[in-house]
Every structure is written in structure tokens, then in C-alpha cells.
Amino acid sequence: MSYLLKTLTNKDDVDCIIRDTIDKLLVLRFGRSSDSVCLQLDDILAKSEQDVSKFATIALVDVDSEEIQVYVNYFDITLIPSTVFFFNAHHMKMDSGSADHTKWVGAFHRKQDFIDVVEEIFRGAMKGKLIVNCPLPPERIPKFQLLYKDV
């Protein structure tokens, strides 16, 4: 787990942070510290935290804690890491060409990719849209298959 980012383990913490982040995009990463892809994502999140600090807040949620399972079930988080975006307590969706629009699965290839995604979601949110299109070209979007889940 990155020591530079806020880590949440209680349900109350998560509730608070979703409620209290006003007019800023909230980026919640669901994952565990043992996973390598997770660590990659964490690294990028930590580096860009200062850059996007004016319009986004980043927090990490440990998917292994018991209280968080509620959220895991609610958001249908099966693949680690998964990132969910909130704006003023609204859940923001993003169409990145994959099957699941409600979250972002996997890590980012570059720091700039992450910043682009965050900016795009923020713009859409300021305009009042709840779903936005992904600005990244398809080769930079990590692919995953939902089939696995269905099985």
C-alpha cells in the first residue's frame, strides 16, 4: 500500500469521504497491497496526486477488509485493482470501450493517461453528464474479460 495516499479500511471512512468531497472528483481504488498491478497503479496515483490536487482527491480502499465487502458487492468488484470515480456523491461512469463502464479495471500505462482520464471525467461532471467517453486510444486501455466472472 502506498504510504503517500490515504488508505481506508472502515465503511464509515469510505462513507465520509464520499460525502465530504465537494466539487472535486473522488478517485477510489479498490485493491490489495500484494498485487503487482495494484502496486503499479498505486505508484501512478501517488505521483499524480499533487498535480490533480486542484480538482481531484485520491484514496485507496483495501479490498480485503470485512467492512469493505459491502462495497465490493455493491460495485461488483472482482478484478483487482478497480477504480471507481465519484463526483459530489454521484457515481461517474466512463465508456472506455470495455464491457464495464462503472469502473476502471487495471493500471494505467502512463501518468499522463491517468491525468487525462481524470480531467475528462471532471469536465463531463461539471457539465452535468454522468457518463463520459474515454480519451485514451484503445491500445492504452488494459483489456480484461468479464467472461471469467460469469463462469
Next chain:
Amino acid sequence: MANLEDSFLADLEDLSDNDDQNLDEAGGDEEHMEDDVNGDLADMEALNYDDLDSVSKLQKTQRYTDIMKKVEDALENGSNMSNQGIVLEDDPEYQLIVDCNTLSVDIENEIVIIHNFIRDKYRLKFPELESLVHHPIDYARVVKKIGNEVDLTLVDLEGLLPSAVIMVVSVTASTTSGKPLPPDVLQKTIEACDRALTLDASKKKVLDFVESRMGYIAPNLSAIVGSAVAAKLMGTAGGLTSLAKMPACNVQILGTKKKNLAGFSTATSQFRVGYIEQTEVFQTTPPALKMRACRLVAAKSTLAARVDSIRGDPSGNQGRAYREEIRKKIEKWQEPPPAKQPKPLPVPDSEPKKKRGGRRLRKMKERYAITDMRKLANRMQFGVPEESSLGDGLGEGYGMLGQAGNGKLRVSVGQSKLAAKVAKKFKDKQYSSGGATSGLTSSLAFTPVQGIDLIDPQADANRLGSGTQSTYFSETGTFSKIKRT
């Protein structure tokens, strides 16, 4: 006077042009001679050519000897600081300083005159020397050393000139076109050199004296630039009041050496730095900041000179304060810039884009604007089916293009808005009458306001052609289709 007549007779056979000499002598220190030689060119020539005394009178004047004596006395007595309660102008020491200043300027002029004299005499022997050695005192020393010698390897010029110059001089001497001088001319030349050197020595003495008294005369100025430079500045300016009246940019330039010998690089020469160059402050600043430092020092020293000229601060504290200020400023310039803070990215879409306007943008937009042809093609006449590229409604529709009846799809090019403005300006300029007009020209300008309307022969063709003009409400338009019933 007898001297004069003898020299006239002696010089009758000497024929050489001394035109520049004439001009020099007219400005020289010979007031009582001027009445005699007024208008008599031959006399002038004769005068200055042979006789050194007629050239330089300064050393014989009473004034010169008086001041020199006083200076020497003062130098021997050491510093004699009279009480500073006396008003400056009454103090005899101050008067002496003022006299010294004017004297040093006079001595300089005198040295220039003597230098010309020596140069003209020595031209027969070694003409190239004057272009190699510019400084008058150096020239005099070299002439004295060389004398009538033909072979320059026997002459040792060490210490008089920099080695590069010595080399150039020796090389030029070996190929010089000059001939050795006759002994009397040589004698006169050597005398003139001696005279120049003594004048230079006395000038040095005067300057030393002024320098030693500098702390008493101008304490603030000497606190900033040092007494030697302060003395030089005062000497060149011609007194403390004149120095105070100068603007700072002039003070900066006082004492610049202009001449660079041919062949020496000008890369190292600094522009617009005079005596200020010799101050301690200037020498210790890094080269990148030298120009700024020079300007700063010149400005503050001018202020200090002004304070001194009215004796505003006899203790010199103001000067020391200025010095401190200068030091602090130079230090500040040398500070590294503050470290760059990493800034977070701005909120997206929070800053509205700066829209530009203006002629340049309008011209650029013109290239992408909808053309008249396209405008016409987009409109249609009521009740008339439009023609199309493939015929029968297939392909691109032509709209109003080609409706003028002549079957052509072409549209005459109308003027763009910018071009219209330019044309209008040009027309106004053309038709406004110039300054001098003949009586037959009419003062009527051909503007529509006056009612004189020139019919544009192109108007007919343009009527339907310009898509910007509405043809429905057009005043000049006719019925487009008249059906015979």
C-alpha cells in the same frame, strides 16, 4: 619680437604645408601674439614651425609657476586641515584646488599642441610612428629614446611600450621611408619632448595634490569611488560644481580612451566606461554585471558630487551610505533565482480561452469563410428547380449558380471586406488634393455625397453574382422571369 623677425627670415626657404598647425596655434596660449599674426598666413607658418616657445607658452606664464609653487609647498607641508567651519569658497585651499583643476585641463591641451609639434618634426624621420603610438606622452618618450637612430635594434624600448607594440615599431622602422633629421631639428624635437615630459610630470604632481586633498574637498564622492578616481573625475570635469551639474550618463563616460591600435582585438574593450573602470567596486564585480555596476556607480557618484558641491555632508556619511547601497545591490544581483515550486495542474475548463481578434485573425479566417459561390449554391429560387451536377436531381445541386441566364457557373469575384476597406482608404488618399494645386483644378472630390456618381460598368454582371447582396429586395434588380400570357 626680434625672435619673430629672425624666424620669419630664416623660414623663407622652408616650404611645407602647416595647415593643421595654423588651426592649432589659433587656439593656443598666445593671446598677445594673435594681434600680430591676424590675417598673415605666412607669419603663422613661420612662427610655429621652428620655434618651440611660440608653440607652448604655458610653462612661461606666471599663473603656471604660481600654482606649481603653491602645490609643491602644500605637498611638503602635508595635510593642513583647516577648520571646516569656513565656507568652502573662502578657503584658500579650495581656491587652489579649483585652480589646479583648470590648470590640469590647460596642461592637457598644451601637451596635445606639443605632441602635434613633435609629430610634425619627426615625420621626416619616422612617419609611421604616429599611427602606432597614439598616446602623446608615450610618443614623446619613444622619440626621445630613438633620437636620430636608424637601426632600431640598438634602441631599447623596454618599459616604455607594451612588447607587442615594440615589435610592431621595430618592424616598421626597418622598412620606414624616413631619413635622419638634421641636428638642429633634432635638437628642437628633443627639447619639445622634454617640455612635454615636464608638463606631464607637473600634471601628475597637481593631480596627486588634488587627490590628497580629496577627502577634505569631496568626502562623499571619495567614499564611493576612491580619492584617485574622484580627483581625476573632478579634473576632467573642470571642478566640483561642473561635475555636479553633469548628468550621470556623462559622468560614466568621463575619461574613456577611444583609440584602439589597428590589429589589436576590440573584443576586450568595454564601451562607455571611463574613470569608473578604475574604481575598486567596478574591478570586483563579475564581468556579466559590469555594465550595470558601472551605471549604478556613476549614478550614485553623481549624487555624492552634488551633495559635496553644496557641502551638505562634510563628514562623508552620505557617501558611505551610498557605497553600502551599491554593495548590497550588486550582491542581490548575484543571488540565484528562487527554486521552482511544482505547481498542481489547473482545474480543467476553468480558464476561458483567450479569443484573439484583429486584422491578422480576420485575414486568416477569410481563407476558411464561405465563399460567394457556395452561398449562391446554397440558395434556391422559388418555384424554379435547381440544376445539378449529374442532371435530373442527382449529384450536387447548383442553387442560384448559373441562374443569371448566360449558362455559366462562374461567379465574379466580389471584394472581401478587408480588401474593401483598403481600397476605400487608397481611394481617399488618391482623391484628396496635395499641397500645391494649380488654379485650374476643381476642388470637387468624386464622392457619392456630392451626388456625382460614376456608373460601375461591372454592376450588371455583379448583380446576381455576389451572393452577399440580396437580389430579392434589390433596387437595381429587374424581373427575373416574365411570362408572356
